[in-house]
Amino acid sequence: MSLITLHKIEATGNDFLVVDARHWDPAVLVAQAAQLCDRSKGFGADGLLLLGLPSELADGVDGLEQAHCSMRLINADGSDAEMSGNGVRALGLFAVSIGLGTEGVLRVDTAAGRKVLDLEIDKEGVLVYATVDMGAVAFDSASIPTTAQDPRGLSAIIDGVRYSGDAAGIGNPHWVLLVEAPAKALVVEHGPILELDERFPNRTNVEFISLTPGESNAITMRVWERGVGETLSCGTGASAAAAVANRMGLVGDLVTVHVPGGDLLVEIRDGAEGQIGAKSIRLGGPVAHVAEITLESKDFTSSL
Template sequence: MSTPLHLCKLHATGNDFLVCDPAETITGWMGSPTAALAGLCNRHTGVGADGLIFLNRGSDGADCTMKLHNADGGRAEMSGNGIRCLAWLAHRKGLGDGKRLVVDTDAGRREVDLDVDPLTDELRAATVDMGPVTFEPSAIPLDAPTAFDLEAVFHGTRYVGDAAGMGNPHLVLIVDDLQAARVTQHGPHLEHDERFPNRTNVEFVAPTAGKPDAIDMRVWERGVGETLSCGTGACAAAAVANRRGLVGERAVVHVPGGDLTVELGETIRLGGSVTHVFDTTVDLDDFKPRRVRPDAR
């Protein structure tokens, strides 16, 4: 017996997601959801993605809801790039008024302004009100008296940075040479820093040479690894860079997958492109964990 799941693959500045509708397909499935989601996101044996998003119809003024899973199958609170990808599919399904989408996430309600191609009626970019940044340790959450000037030493490399909360935790490190930053080597260790009870995303950030109000960023995402882009990470990085006098209230964040715009105020607004890659249908039963006989060779 098969359990079909219809998926829409999209990316926002290279940060790619599988978006499906509705979530009940897998919540009523008799397999292991976490293992199945990790299998779907696996780039070698699955469809491949940085995360998977369930889109459901909203209520109480929300057009839809967003349930986000990282590539390891675990839940995550929020993704600025992911919510823009969700907005693409929601718009195609006729949710919202064509100009704005209201989305309930695990980090709270978010409003998304839609930039729709007038010829194709396809979403090409979106700007999200990401809510406020917090530097309050208990809200990040962070087990430390302050979120500022945190020191971490790993294999002789000393990092100093600030923690920030964007509905999920971030550790933003200002570095001299971004290309030389050992993101994949040190990222896993920093993600599991014991001061972050829920683990943390880690941003390596440097000012963009010759460009005021711009920063370059690489990111190690919690539960995923290094990715081409991270929306909440760009917001956290811009907020920390602003606090340190590196950028003003409007910043461009250059990531390996493209450019994001961040506007700082009482809340933070994140803007960037959205690209549809393909639609597909998979059988969830193909992603059940397989038992291997002890005598199997």
């Protein structure tokens, strides 16, 4: 009977179940992703990450080197997601543990395009910090996507609370709302409503942000992730939030994003190729291995 090994890895509290799916069909595992990620009936995670073979892009095509691997992300509700900044960093830790990217650079093919990670590996060969080139944060409606003609200053009123903020896209949609102070109660109560706003045809992630008192170039953020719920951290959310705050003139080009699970560092650069007004983002933060879970294949013939 075959065994399946899952690795639980966290990146600033954003936790994932990671599996090496390079040489077998993980369809049954994917079908039970929601059960695996359930925090009461499963092992508990914000998503399932499948490390697969790289795309068949040959070395040198379009100036790109062959990727080390690919990543598929399944949300905690069982839906597919395009990209996770923390997820790809968590995948980086696992990749190093199986001998990929040990030279300090990891190239990963994702549904949102090629991502390149710079890896800080300790003397024992364990990845402790990963920085990923997230690519461009786009502010045009088509790229986000949103049906709003102008994605700036989108507002909504829920239970008498008025929200306003800019939409942005970074391989997935985000709605960044500037609030007085991000409150967990409002995130949990209003996040699922905002996620389903009709102006976002693919639903949206929702970031509640404020400037951090006493700090320059720092924001505090809570996030409602599409298909997951409130999480302790969100890499694409931190990237979008920092880019929006930068665009508003509230922060500079190197931004600390405080999330409940820790701190992320976002570097913002101008001139993302091919997208007028877009910002190019690098996202860095710690990663850590939490647990290893070994299952027999028969565990996937019935519910957990």
